[in-house]
Amino acid sequence: MIAVRPGSPLSGSVSVDGSKNAALPMLAAAAAVRRTVQLDNVPASADVQSMLALLQGAGWHVAQAVGQQGCLLVMAPETPPTAPDLGRAAGIRASYYLVPALLALQGSARLPWPGGCRIGERGMDLHFKVYEAFGDRVTVQDAGYMVEAGERRTGVVSLALPFRSRGATIAAVLRAVVSGRALRLGLPNLSPEVLAVLDALSSAGWEARVSEQVLDLTTAVVPAEIPAWRVPGDKIEAGTLACAVAATGGNARIEGIRGRDLVPLQAALQRLGIPTSVRDEALLVDGGNARPTGQPLRAIATLSPGGLDADFEPPLMALALSQPGTHLFADSINPGRHGNLLPQLARLGAKIEEISPTECRLTGPQRLTGAGVEATDIRTGSALMVAALTARGVTTLGGVDQLRRGHADLPGKLLHLGADICEVTP
Ligand SMILES: CC(=O)N[C@H]1[C@@H](OP(=O)(O)OP(=O)(O)OC[C@H]2O[C@@H](n3ccc(=O)[nH]c3=O)[C@H](O)[C@@H]2O)O[C@H](CO)[C@@H](O)[C@@H]1O
Ligand SMILES: C=C(OP(=O)(O)O)C(=O)O
16 A cells, blocks of 8 residues: 655656557567567566566567666567467456557467546447458457468558547558558547557658548568667656645656647646746746636546547646646546545545446545545556645555556655655555
């Protein structure tokens, strides 16, 4: 468990780790290109460890660079292992990113339904449409699904998604990579995580052109040198730390980010009257000079390019509890998220009006009181830590394994900024 008590305003500098949600598809992309790839800034979060174990279980060799934390070499197997071990696939959502690499390696991919955060129904129908567009055969069973590679074909594969699914966009891109075919994908997801994969592939012989409506992927000259990819800094970890700093009225420098990934989060903080700026890959949060506006925050999760990532919504909700105004929150992308988060915030005394299972409204500032709470998913855990920093008394957070799935050490980073936080054994 983690125990959190309110204390002085957070201050100082802290660096974020690489993004878990960018590292996962980048590792799958490294597997899909079937050549040695170097990846840097790979976070040590539990889901990333599971992905590495899956790659190794399927025959890839993963070598840790000596003395360089977070720097890995991913090397493709010549032949598939006789008994692949994909036992951890049900534990993470992103196991589905491995389908294209497995098709290239062994002609089929049999996987359990993806796990990850329990935040509502999480379909794979669009992934299956992608594979069928490439001529693959998909079979679904109670426990999971199987994709079998169709006959080798040539020519451009053209399809349009009905909505901008991040997972289905990555599936289409990586399936194109392993088949060596060009892709024209309508209504792609253009989140920083997808763009990070496209950027990485550009150093491995693929060229992507994107507009809001279409993603075109074509082959280009394959460079001889080993592609070296860098996982972008975790925008969600940075946003969570920014909310924590702002909630305590502190000033801090959050390093290791790309400014463009944080624009929607900065817009939300600005609306609340909390000044932020980006300089030299650092987000500066000036909570000490906040001028609360009392304006309503509208934190609506969206898959649209440049919109608010769903994973920013929980820490913003925790912050908004301390900010004047009536604030609205919605996440229809992850329909079970509010069902996890709201009851836990209620244990701290938060009064939140549920308009529907995916929309809610709250009026701040509210006085919270420490209590025993549970991290029922990654972002519920991190949001509860933000809320606990302003709650009177001690908050104990259980379910820390959930938190660690997404962040190698979020409590350590808060501690570094001066939070009164420690691990306790119940
Ligand atoms: C590992 C990872 O990066 N997870 C992120 C990813 O999740 P995830 O991979 O679920 O994101 P998608 O954009 O693919 O899915 C969005 C929604 O569409 C649904 N859907 C998706 C594909 C499909 O074939 N059928 C279908 O119904 C999903 O169940 C989900 O409700 O993006 C979410 C939205 O930004 C984030 O909250 C998650 O943290
Ligand atoms: C929902 C998340 O992850 P996953 O999709 O892997 O469950 C998350 O990162 O908050």
